[in-house]
Amino acid sequence: MTTAEMLIAAVRSGDPVHDADLPDCDLREVDLTGMCLRGGSLAGADLRGTRLDRARISGTSLAGADLREADLTDAELSAVDLSGARLAGALLGDTRFDGCRMLGTVLRGVRGLAASFVLTGCNLQLADLGDLALRGLRISECDLSEADLSGADLRTVVFDRCRLRGTVLRAARLDQADLRTSDLGEITPDTPRELRGAVVSPAQAAAICGALGLTVIG
Template sequence: MTVPPAFPRPSDGDDPAAVLRALASGTRFDAVDCSGLDLGRALATPGEPRTFRRCVFSGARLRGARLDGAVFEECVATGADFAGAVLDGARFTGGRLASSDFADADLADAVFDGVDLADTGFRGAMLDDARFTGCRMTGARLGGLRGLAVTLTLERCAMQLADLRGVGLRGIHLKGVDLSEADLEGADLRDAVFEDCRLRDAQLRNAKLAGADLRGADLGELAPDAPALLRGAVISPAQAAAICAALGLHVVP
């Protein structure tokens, strides 16, 4: 299959229309720069999955684009607009998508591996069976997810300051996830398992934690309201002792 040639930046004199025509008709792209372009119409038709390698989509509009099964390798899409895009089964490997917007996008079965997703928005997105591994998700916004978010996989991700208010993650198994200072207010974490995770200074007000296994979580310095916030959760003897200490109690063996 022929790989289209790399395009220079449209701002450097290339015709943006040529870029759009290539995207509409091709399936494999290397080092194509689509910065600031509106790609919704060019990518509106579903077909054979497209592969993008080292392409740039910074500030581009991909609203409603049909990118089922698309592959993004080491691409840069900072500030890109993927709102309402269909990315079912898409795979993102490496690259930077910081401050991008996936609001209401279909990301079922999508895979994000080693991607910079800092400050990225997923409000209203479909993340059934989506998988995030080794991603930087500092400040990411996952409120209001659609579908069965319990099937979401999060492993070795940095999610400090992330917004997960009201997210339904019942039964999820988190591995190596740093949720320090994350906002989990009202989140459904019943029966969730936290393995080698950090919850230091996380906001847990009104979170549902019945049956949640927090023995593998670093809870940080506990405040006197910890017993109420962690009601129903499974904790270790060391964590229980820390809670007693926060209450001013001395546990004597």
């Protein structure tokens, strides 16, 4: 029995899997529903179309994994390395990402985002979240520096203590998006246009006015 077959057998028996080392393995369209995976590595794994609904994955490397069209409904990923992973077309209804490393992760094109979708404490530097419908979500303590949010629907999103330094917001919809507790990075004359409709703090507003050559006296 191969290591991949042992993983599948363990999942089907309902047993937690610890420290599985399966880099670059082929698990395309395999049913891993309810998998409990702790530690180990599936870096570079082919997980296209794989069923991972209700999976519980913690401390595992999925760096560079191909998760396109995978089903991650109700999955919980904690302290998982997803750097460079591709999730286009993945189903993320009610999925939770907590404390994950997601540098350069491609989320553009994911499906099924619900109000209970969670991004908290994640490093999303350089990630691609372009065109995502994130309306009404709360994104907490995430680093989105230089991430691509172009064309995203961010209306009423609460960015709670996030880093938005150099974040690409071209054509994003920010009506009533709450940025008051977040780090906006360098304020430039283009900032007012990029943040049109967003809610900012008095200090942020003063910085924006300063970038336009205005002096706020109050």
